[in-house]
Amino acid sequence: KAGVTQTPRYLIKTRGQQVTLSCSPISGHRSVSWYQQTPGQGLQFLFEYFSETQRNKGNFPGRFSGRQFSNSRSEMNVSTLELGDSALYLCASSFRTSGASSYNEQFFGPGTRLTVL
Amino acid sequence: GQQLNQSPQSMFIQEGEDVSMNCTSSSIFNTWLWYKQDPGEGPVLLIALYKAGELTSNGRLTAQFGITRKDSFLNISASIPSDVGIYFCAGQGGTGTASKLTFGTGTRLQVTL
Numbered sequence: 001k002a003g004v005t006q007t008p009r010y011l012i013k014t015r016g017q018q019v020t021l022s023c024s025p026i027s028g029h030r031s032v033s034w035y036q037q038t039p040g041q042g043l044q045f046l047f048e049y050f051s052e053t054q055r056n057k058g059n060f061p062g063r064f065s066g067r068q069f070s071n072s073r074s075e076m077n078v079s080t081l082e083l084g085d086s087a088l089y090l091c092a093s094s095f096r097t098s099g100a101s102s103y104n105e106q107f108f109g110p111g112t113r114l115t116v117l
Numbered sequence: 118g119q120q121l122n123q124s125p126q127s128m129f130i131q132e133g134e135d136v137s138m139n140c141t142s143s144s145i146f147n148t149w150l151w152y153k154q155d156p157g158e159g160p161v162l163l164i165a166l167y168k169a170g171e172l173t174s175n176g177r178l179t180a181q182f183g184i185t186r187k188d189s190f191l192n193i194s195a196s197i198p199s200d201v202g203i204y205f206c207a208g209q210g211g212t213g214t215a216s217k218l219t220f221g222t223g224t225r226l227q228v229t230l
Contacts, residue, residue, distance in 0.1 A: 004159070033216055043160075043205065043220035044118040056217050059118050090159050094216050104209065104216035108152075108159030 004109035018079040025093030032074040037088040123221030139190040140206030147210030149189040
């Protein structure tokens with residue numbers, strides 16, 4: 001089974017521009033989450049989508065948005081880029097494990113490295 | 118944003134030594150997870166713990182879910198060079214939080230021959 005794929009892998013933008021990142025989850029996974037990873041703040045949750053609906057949102061400004069399509073693929077958009085938006089953006093797809101102690105096991109993609117100049 | 122307190126921040130050890138790292142939180146989690154991240158890659162799940170007090174092993178890895186549900190530790194026995202990487206703890210689950218993971222600050226592990 002193919003893993004989570006993210007495109008592009010690397011991106012360079014300038015301040016004020018906007019960017020769209022794409023994530024294709026593992027086949028059969030319906031939940032997609034996005035995380036931002038920076039040296040200063042570590043891994044921070046952005047948002048989660050399930051069946052085309054945003055199910056949970058982290059503490060990020062409105063410049064960060066996302067969506068999910070009917071095939072579970074997801075995109076995230078950052079508008080009016082700032083220098084501090086430079087980060088590794090990780091996408092994770094998940095399914096819920098079975099059993100009494102079920103939880104949402106998440107599988108991460110390799111990330112998109114965004115550099116804002 | 119919230120980050121779990123993870124220690125140590127970095128470790129330099131010799132091949133064959135055992136490693137221990139831990140993670141604490143001010144919040145309760147229903148599930149504790151340990152991930153490893155290699156350069157240029159996303160985190161990979163090592164161990165998942167979903168019962169307070171639970172001790173779980175995966176090969177040379179052993180992890181425990183604290184009885185208060187606010188802490189966890191990870192042990193790696195007989196370290197080898199491929200253990201090099203950054204290890205993250207993560208807490209999951211709470212009212213209305215669905216899949217959201219709250220990550221620790223990370224432990225960078227270096228193994229020397």
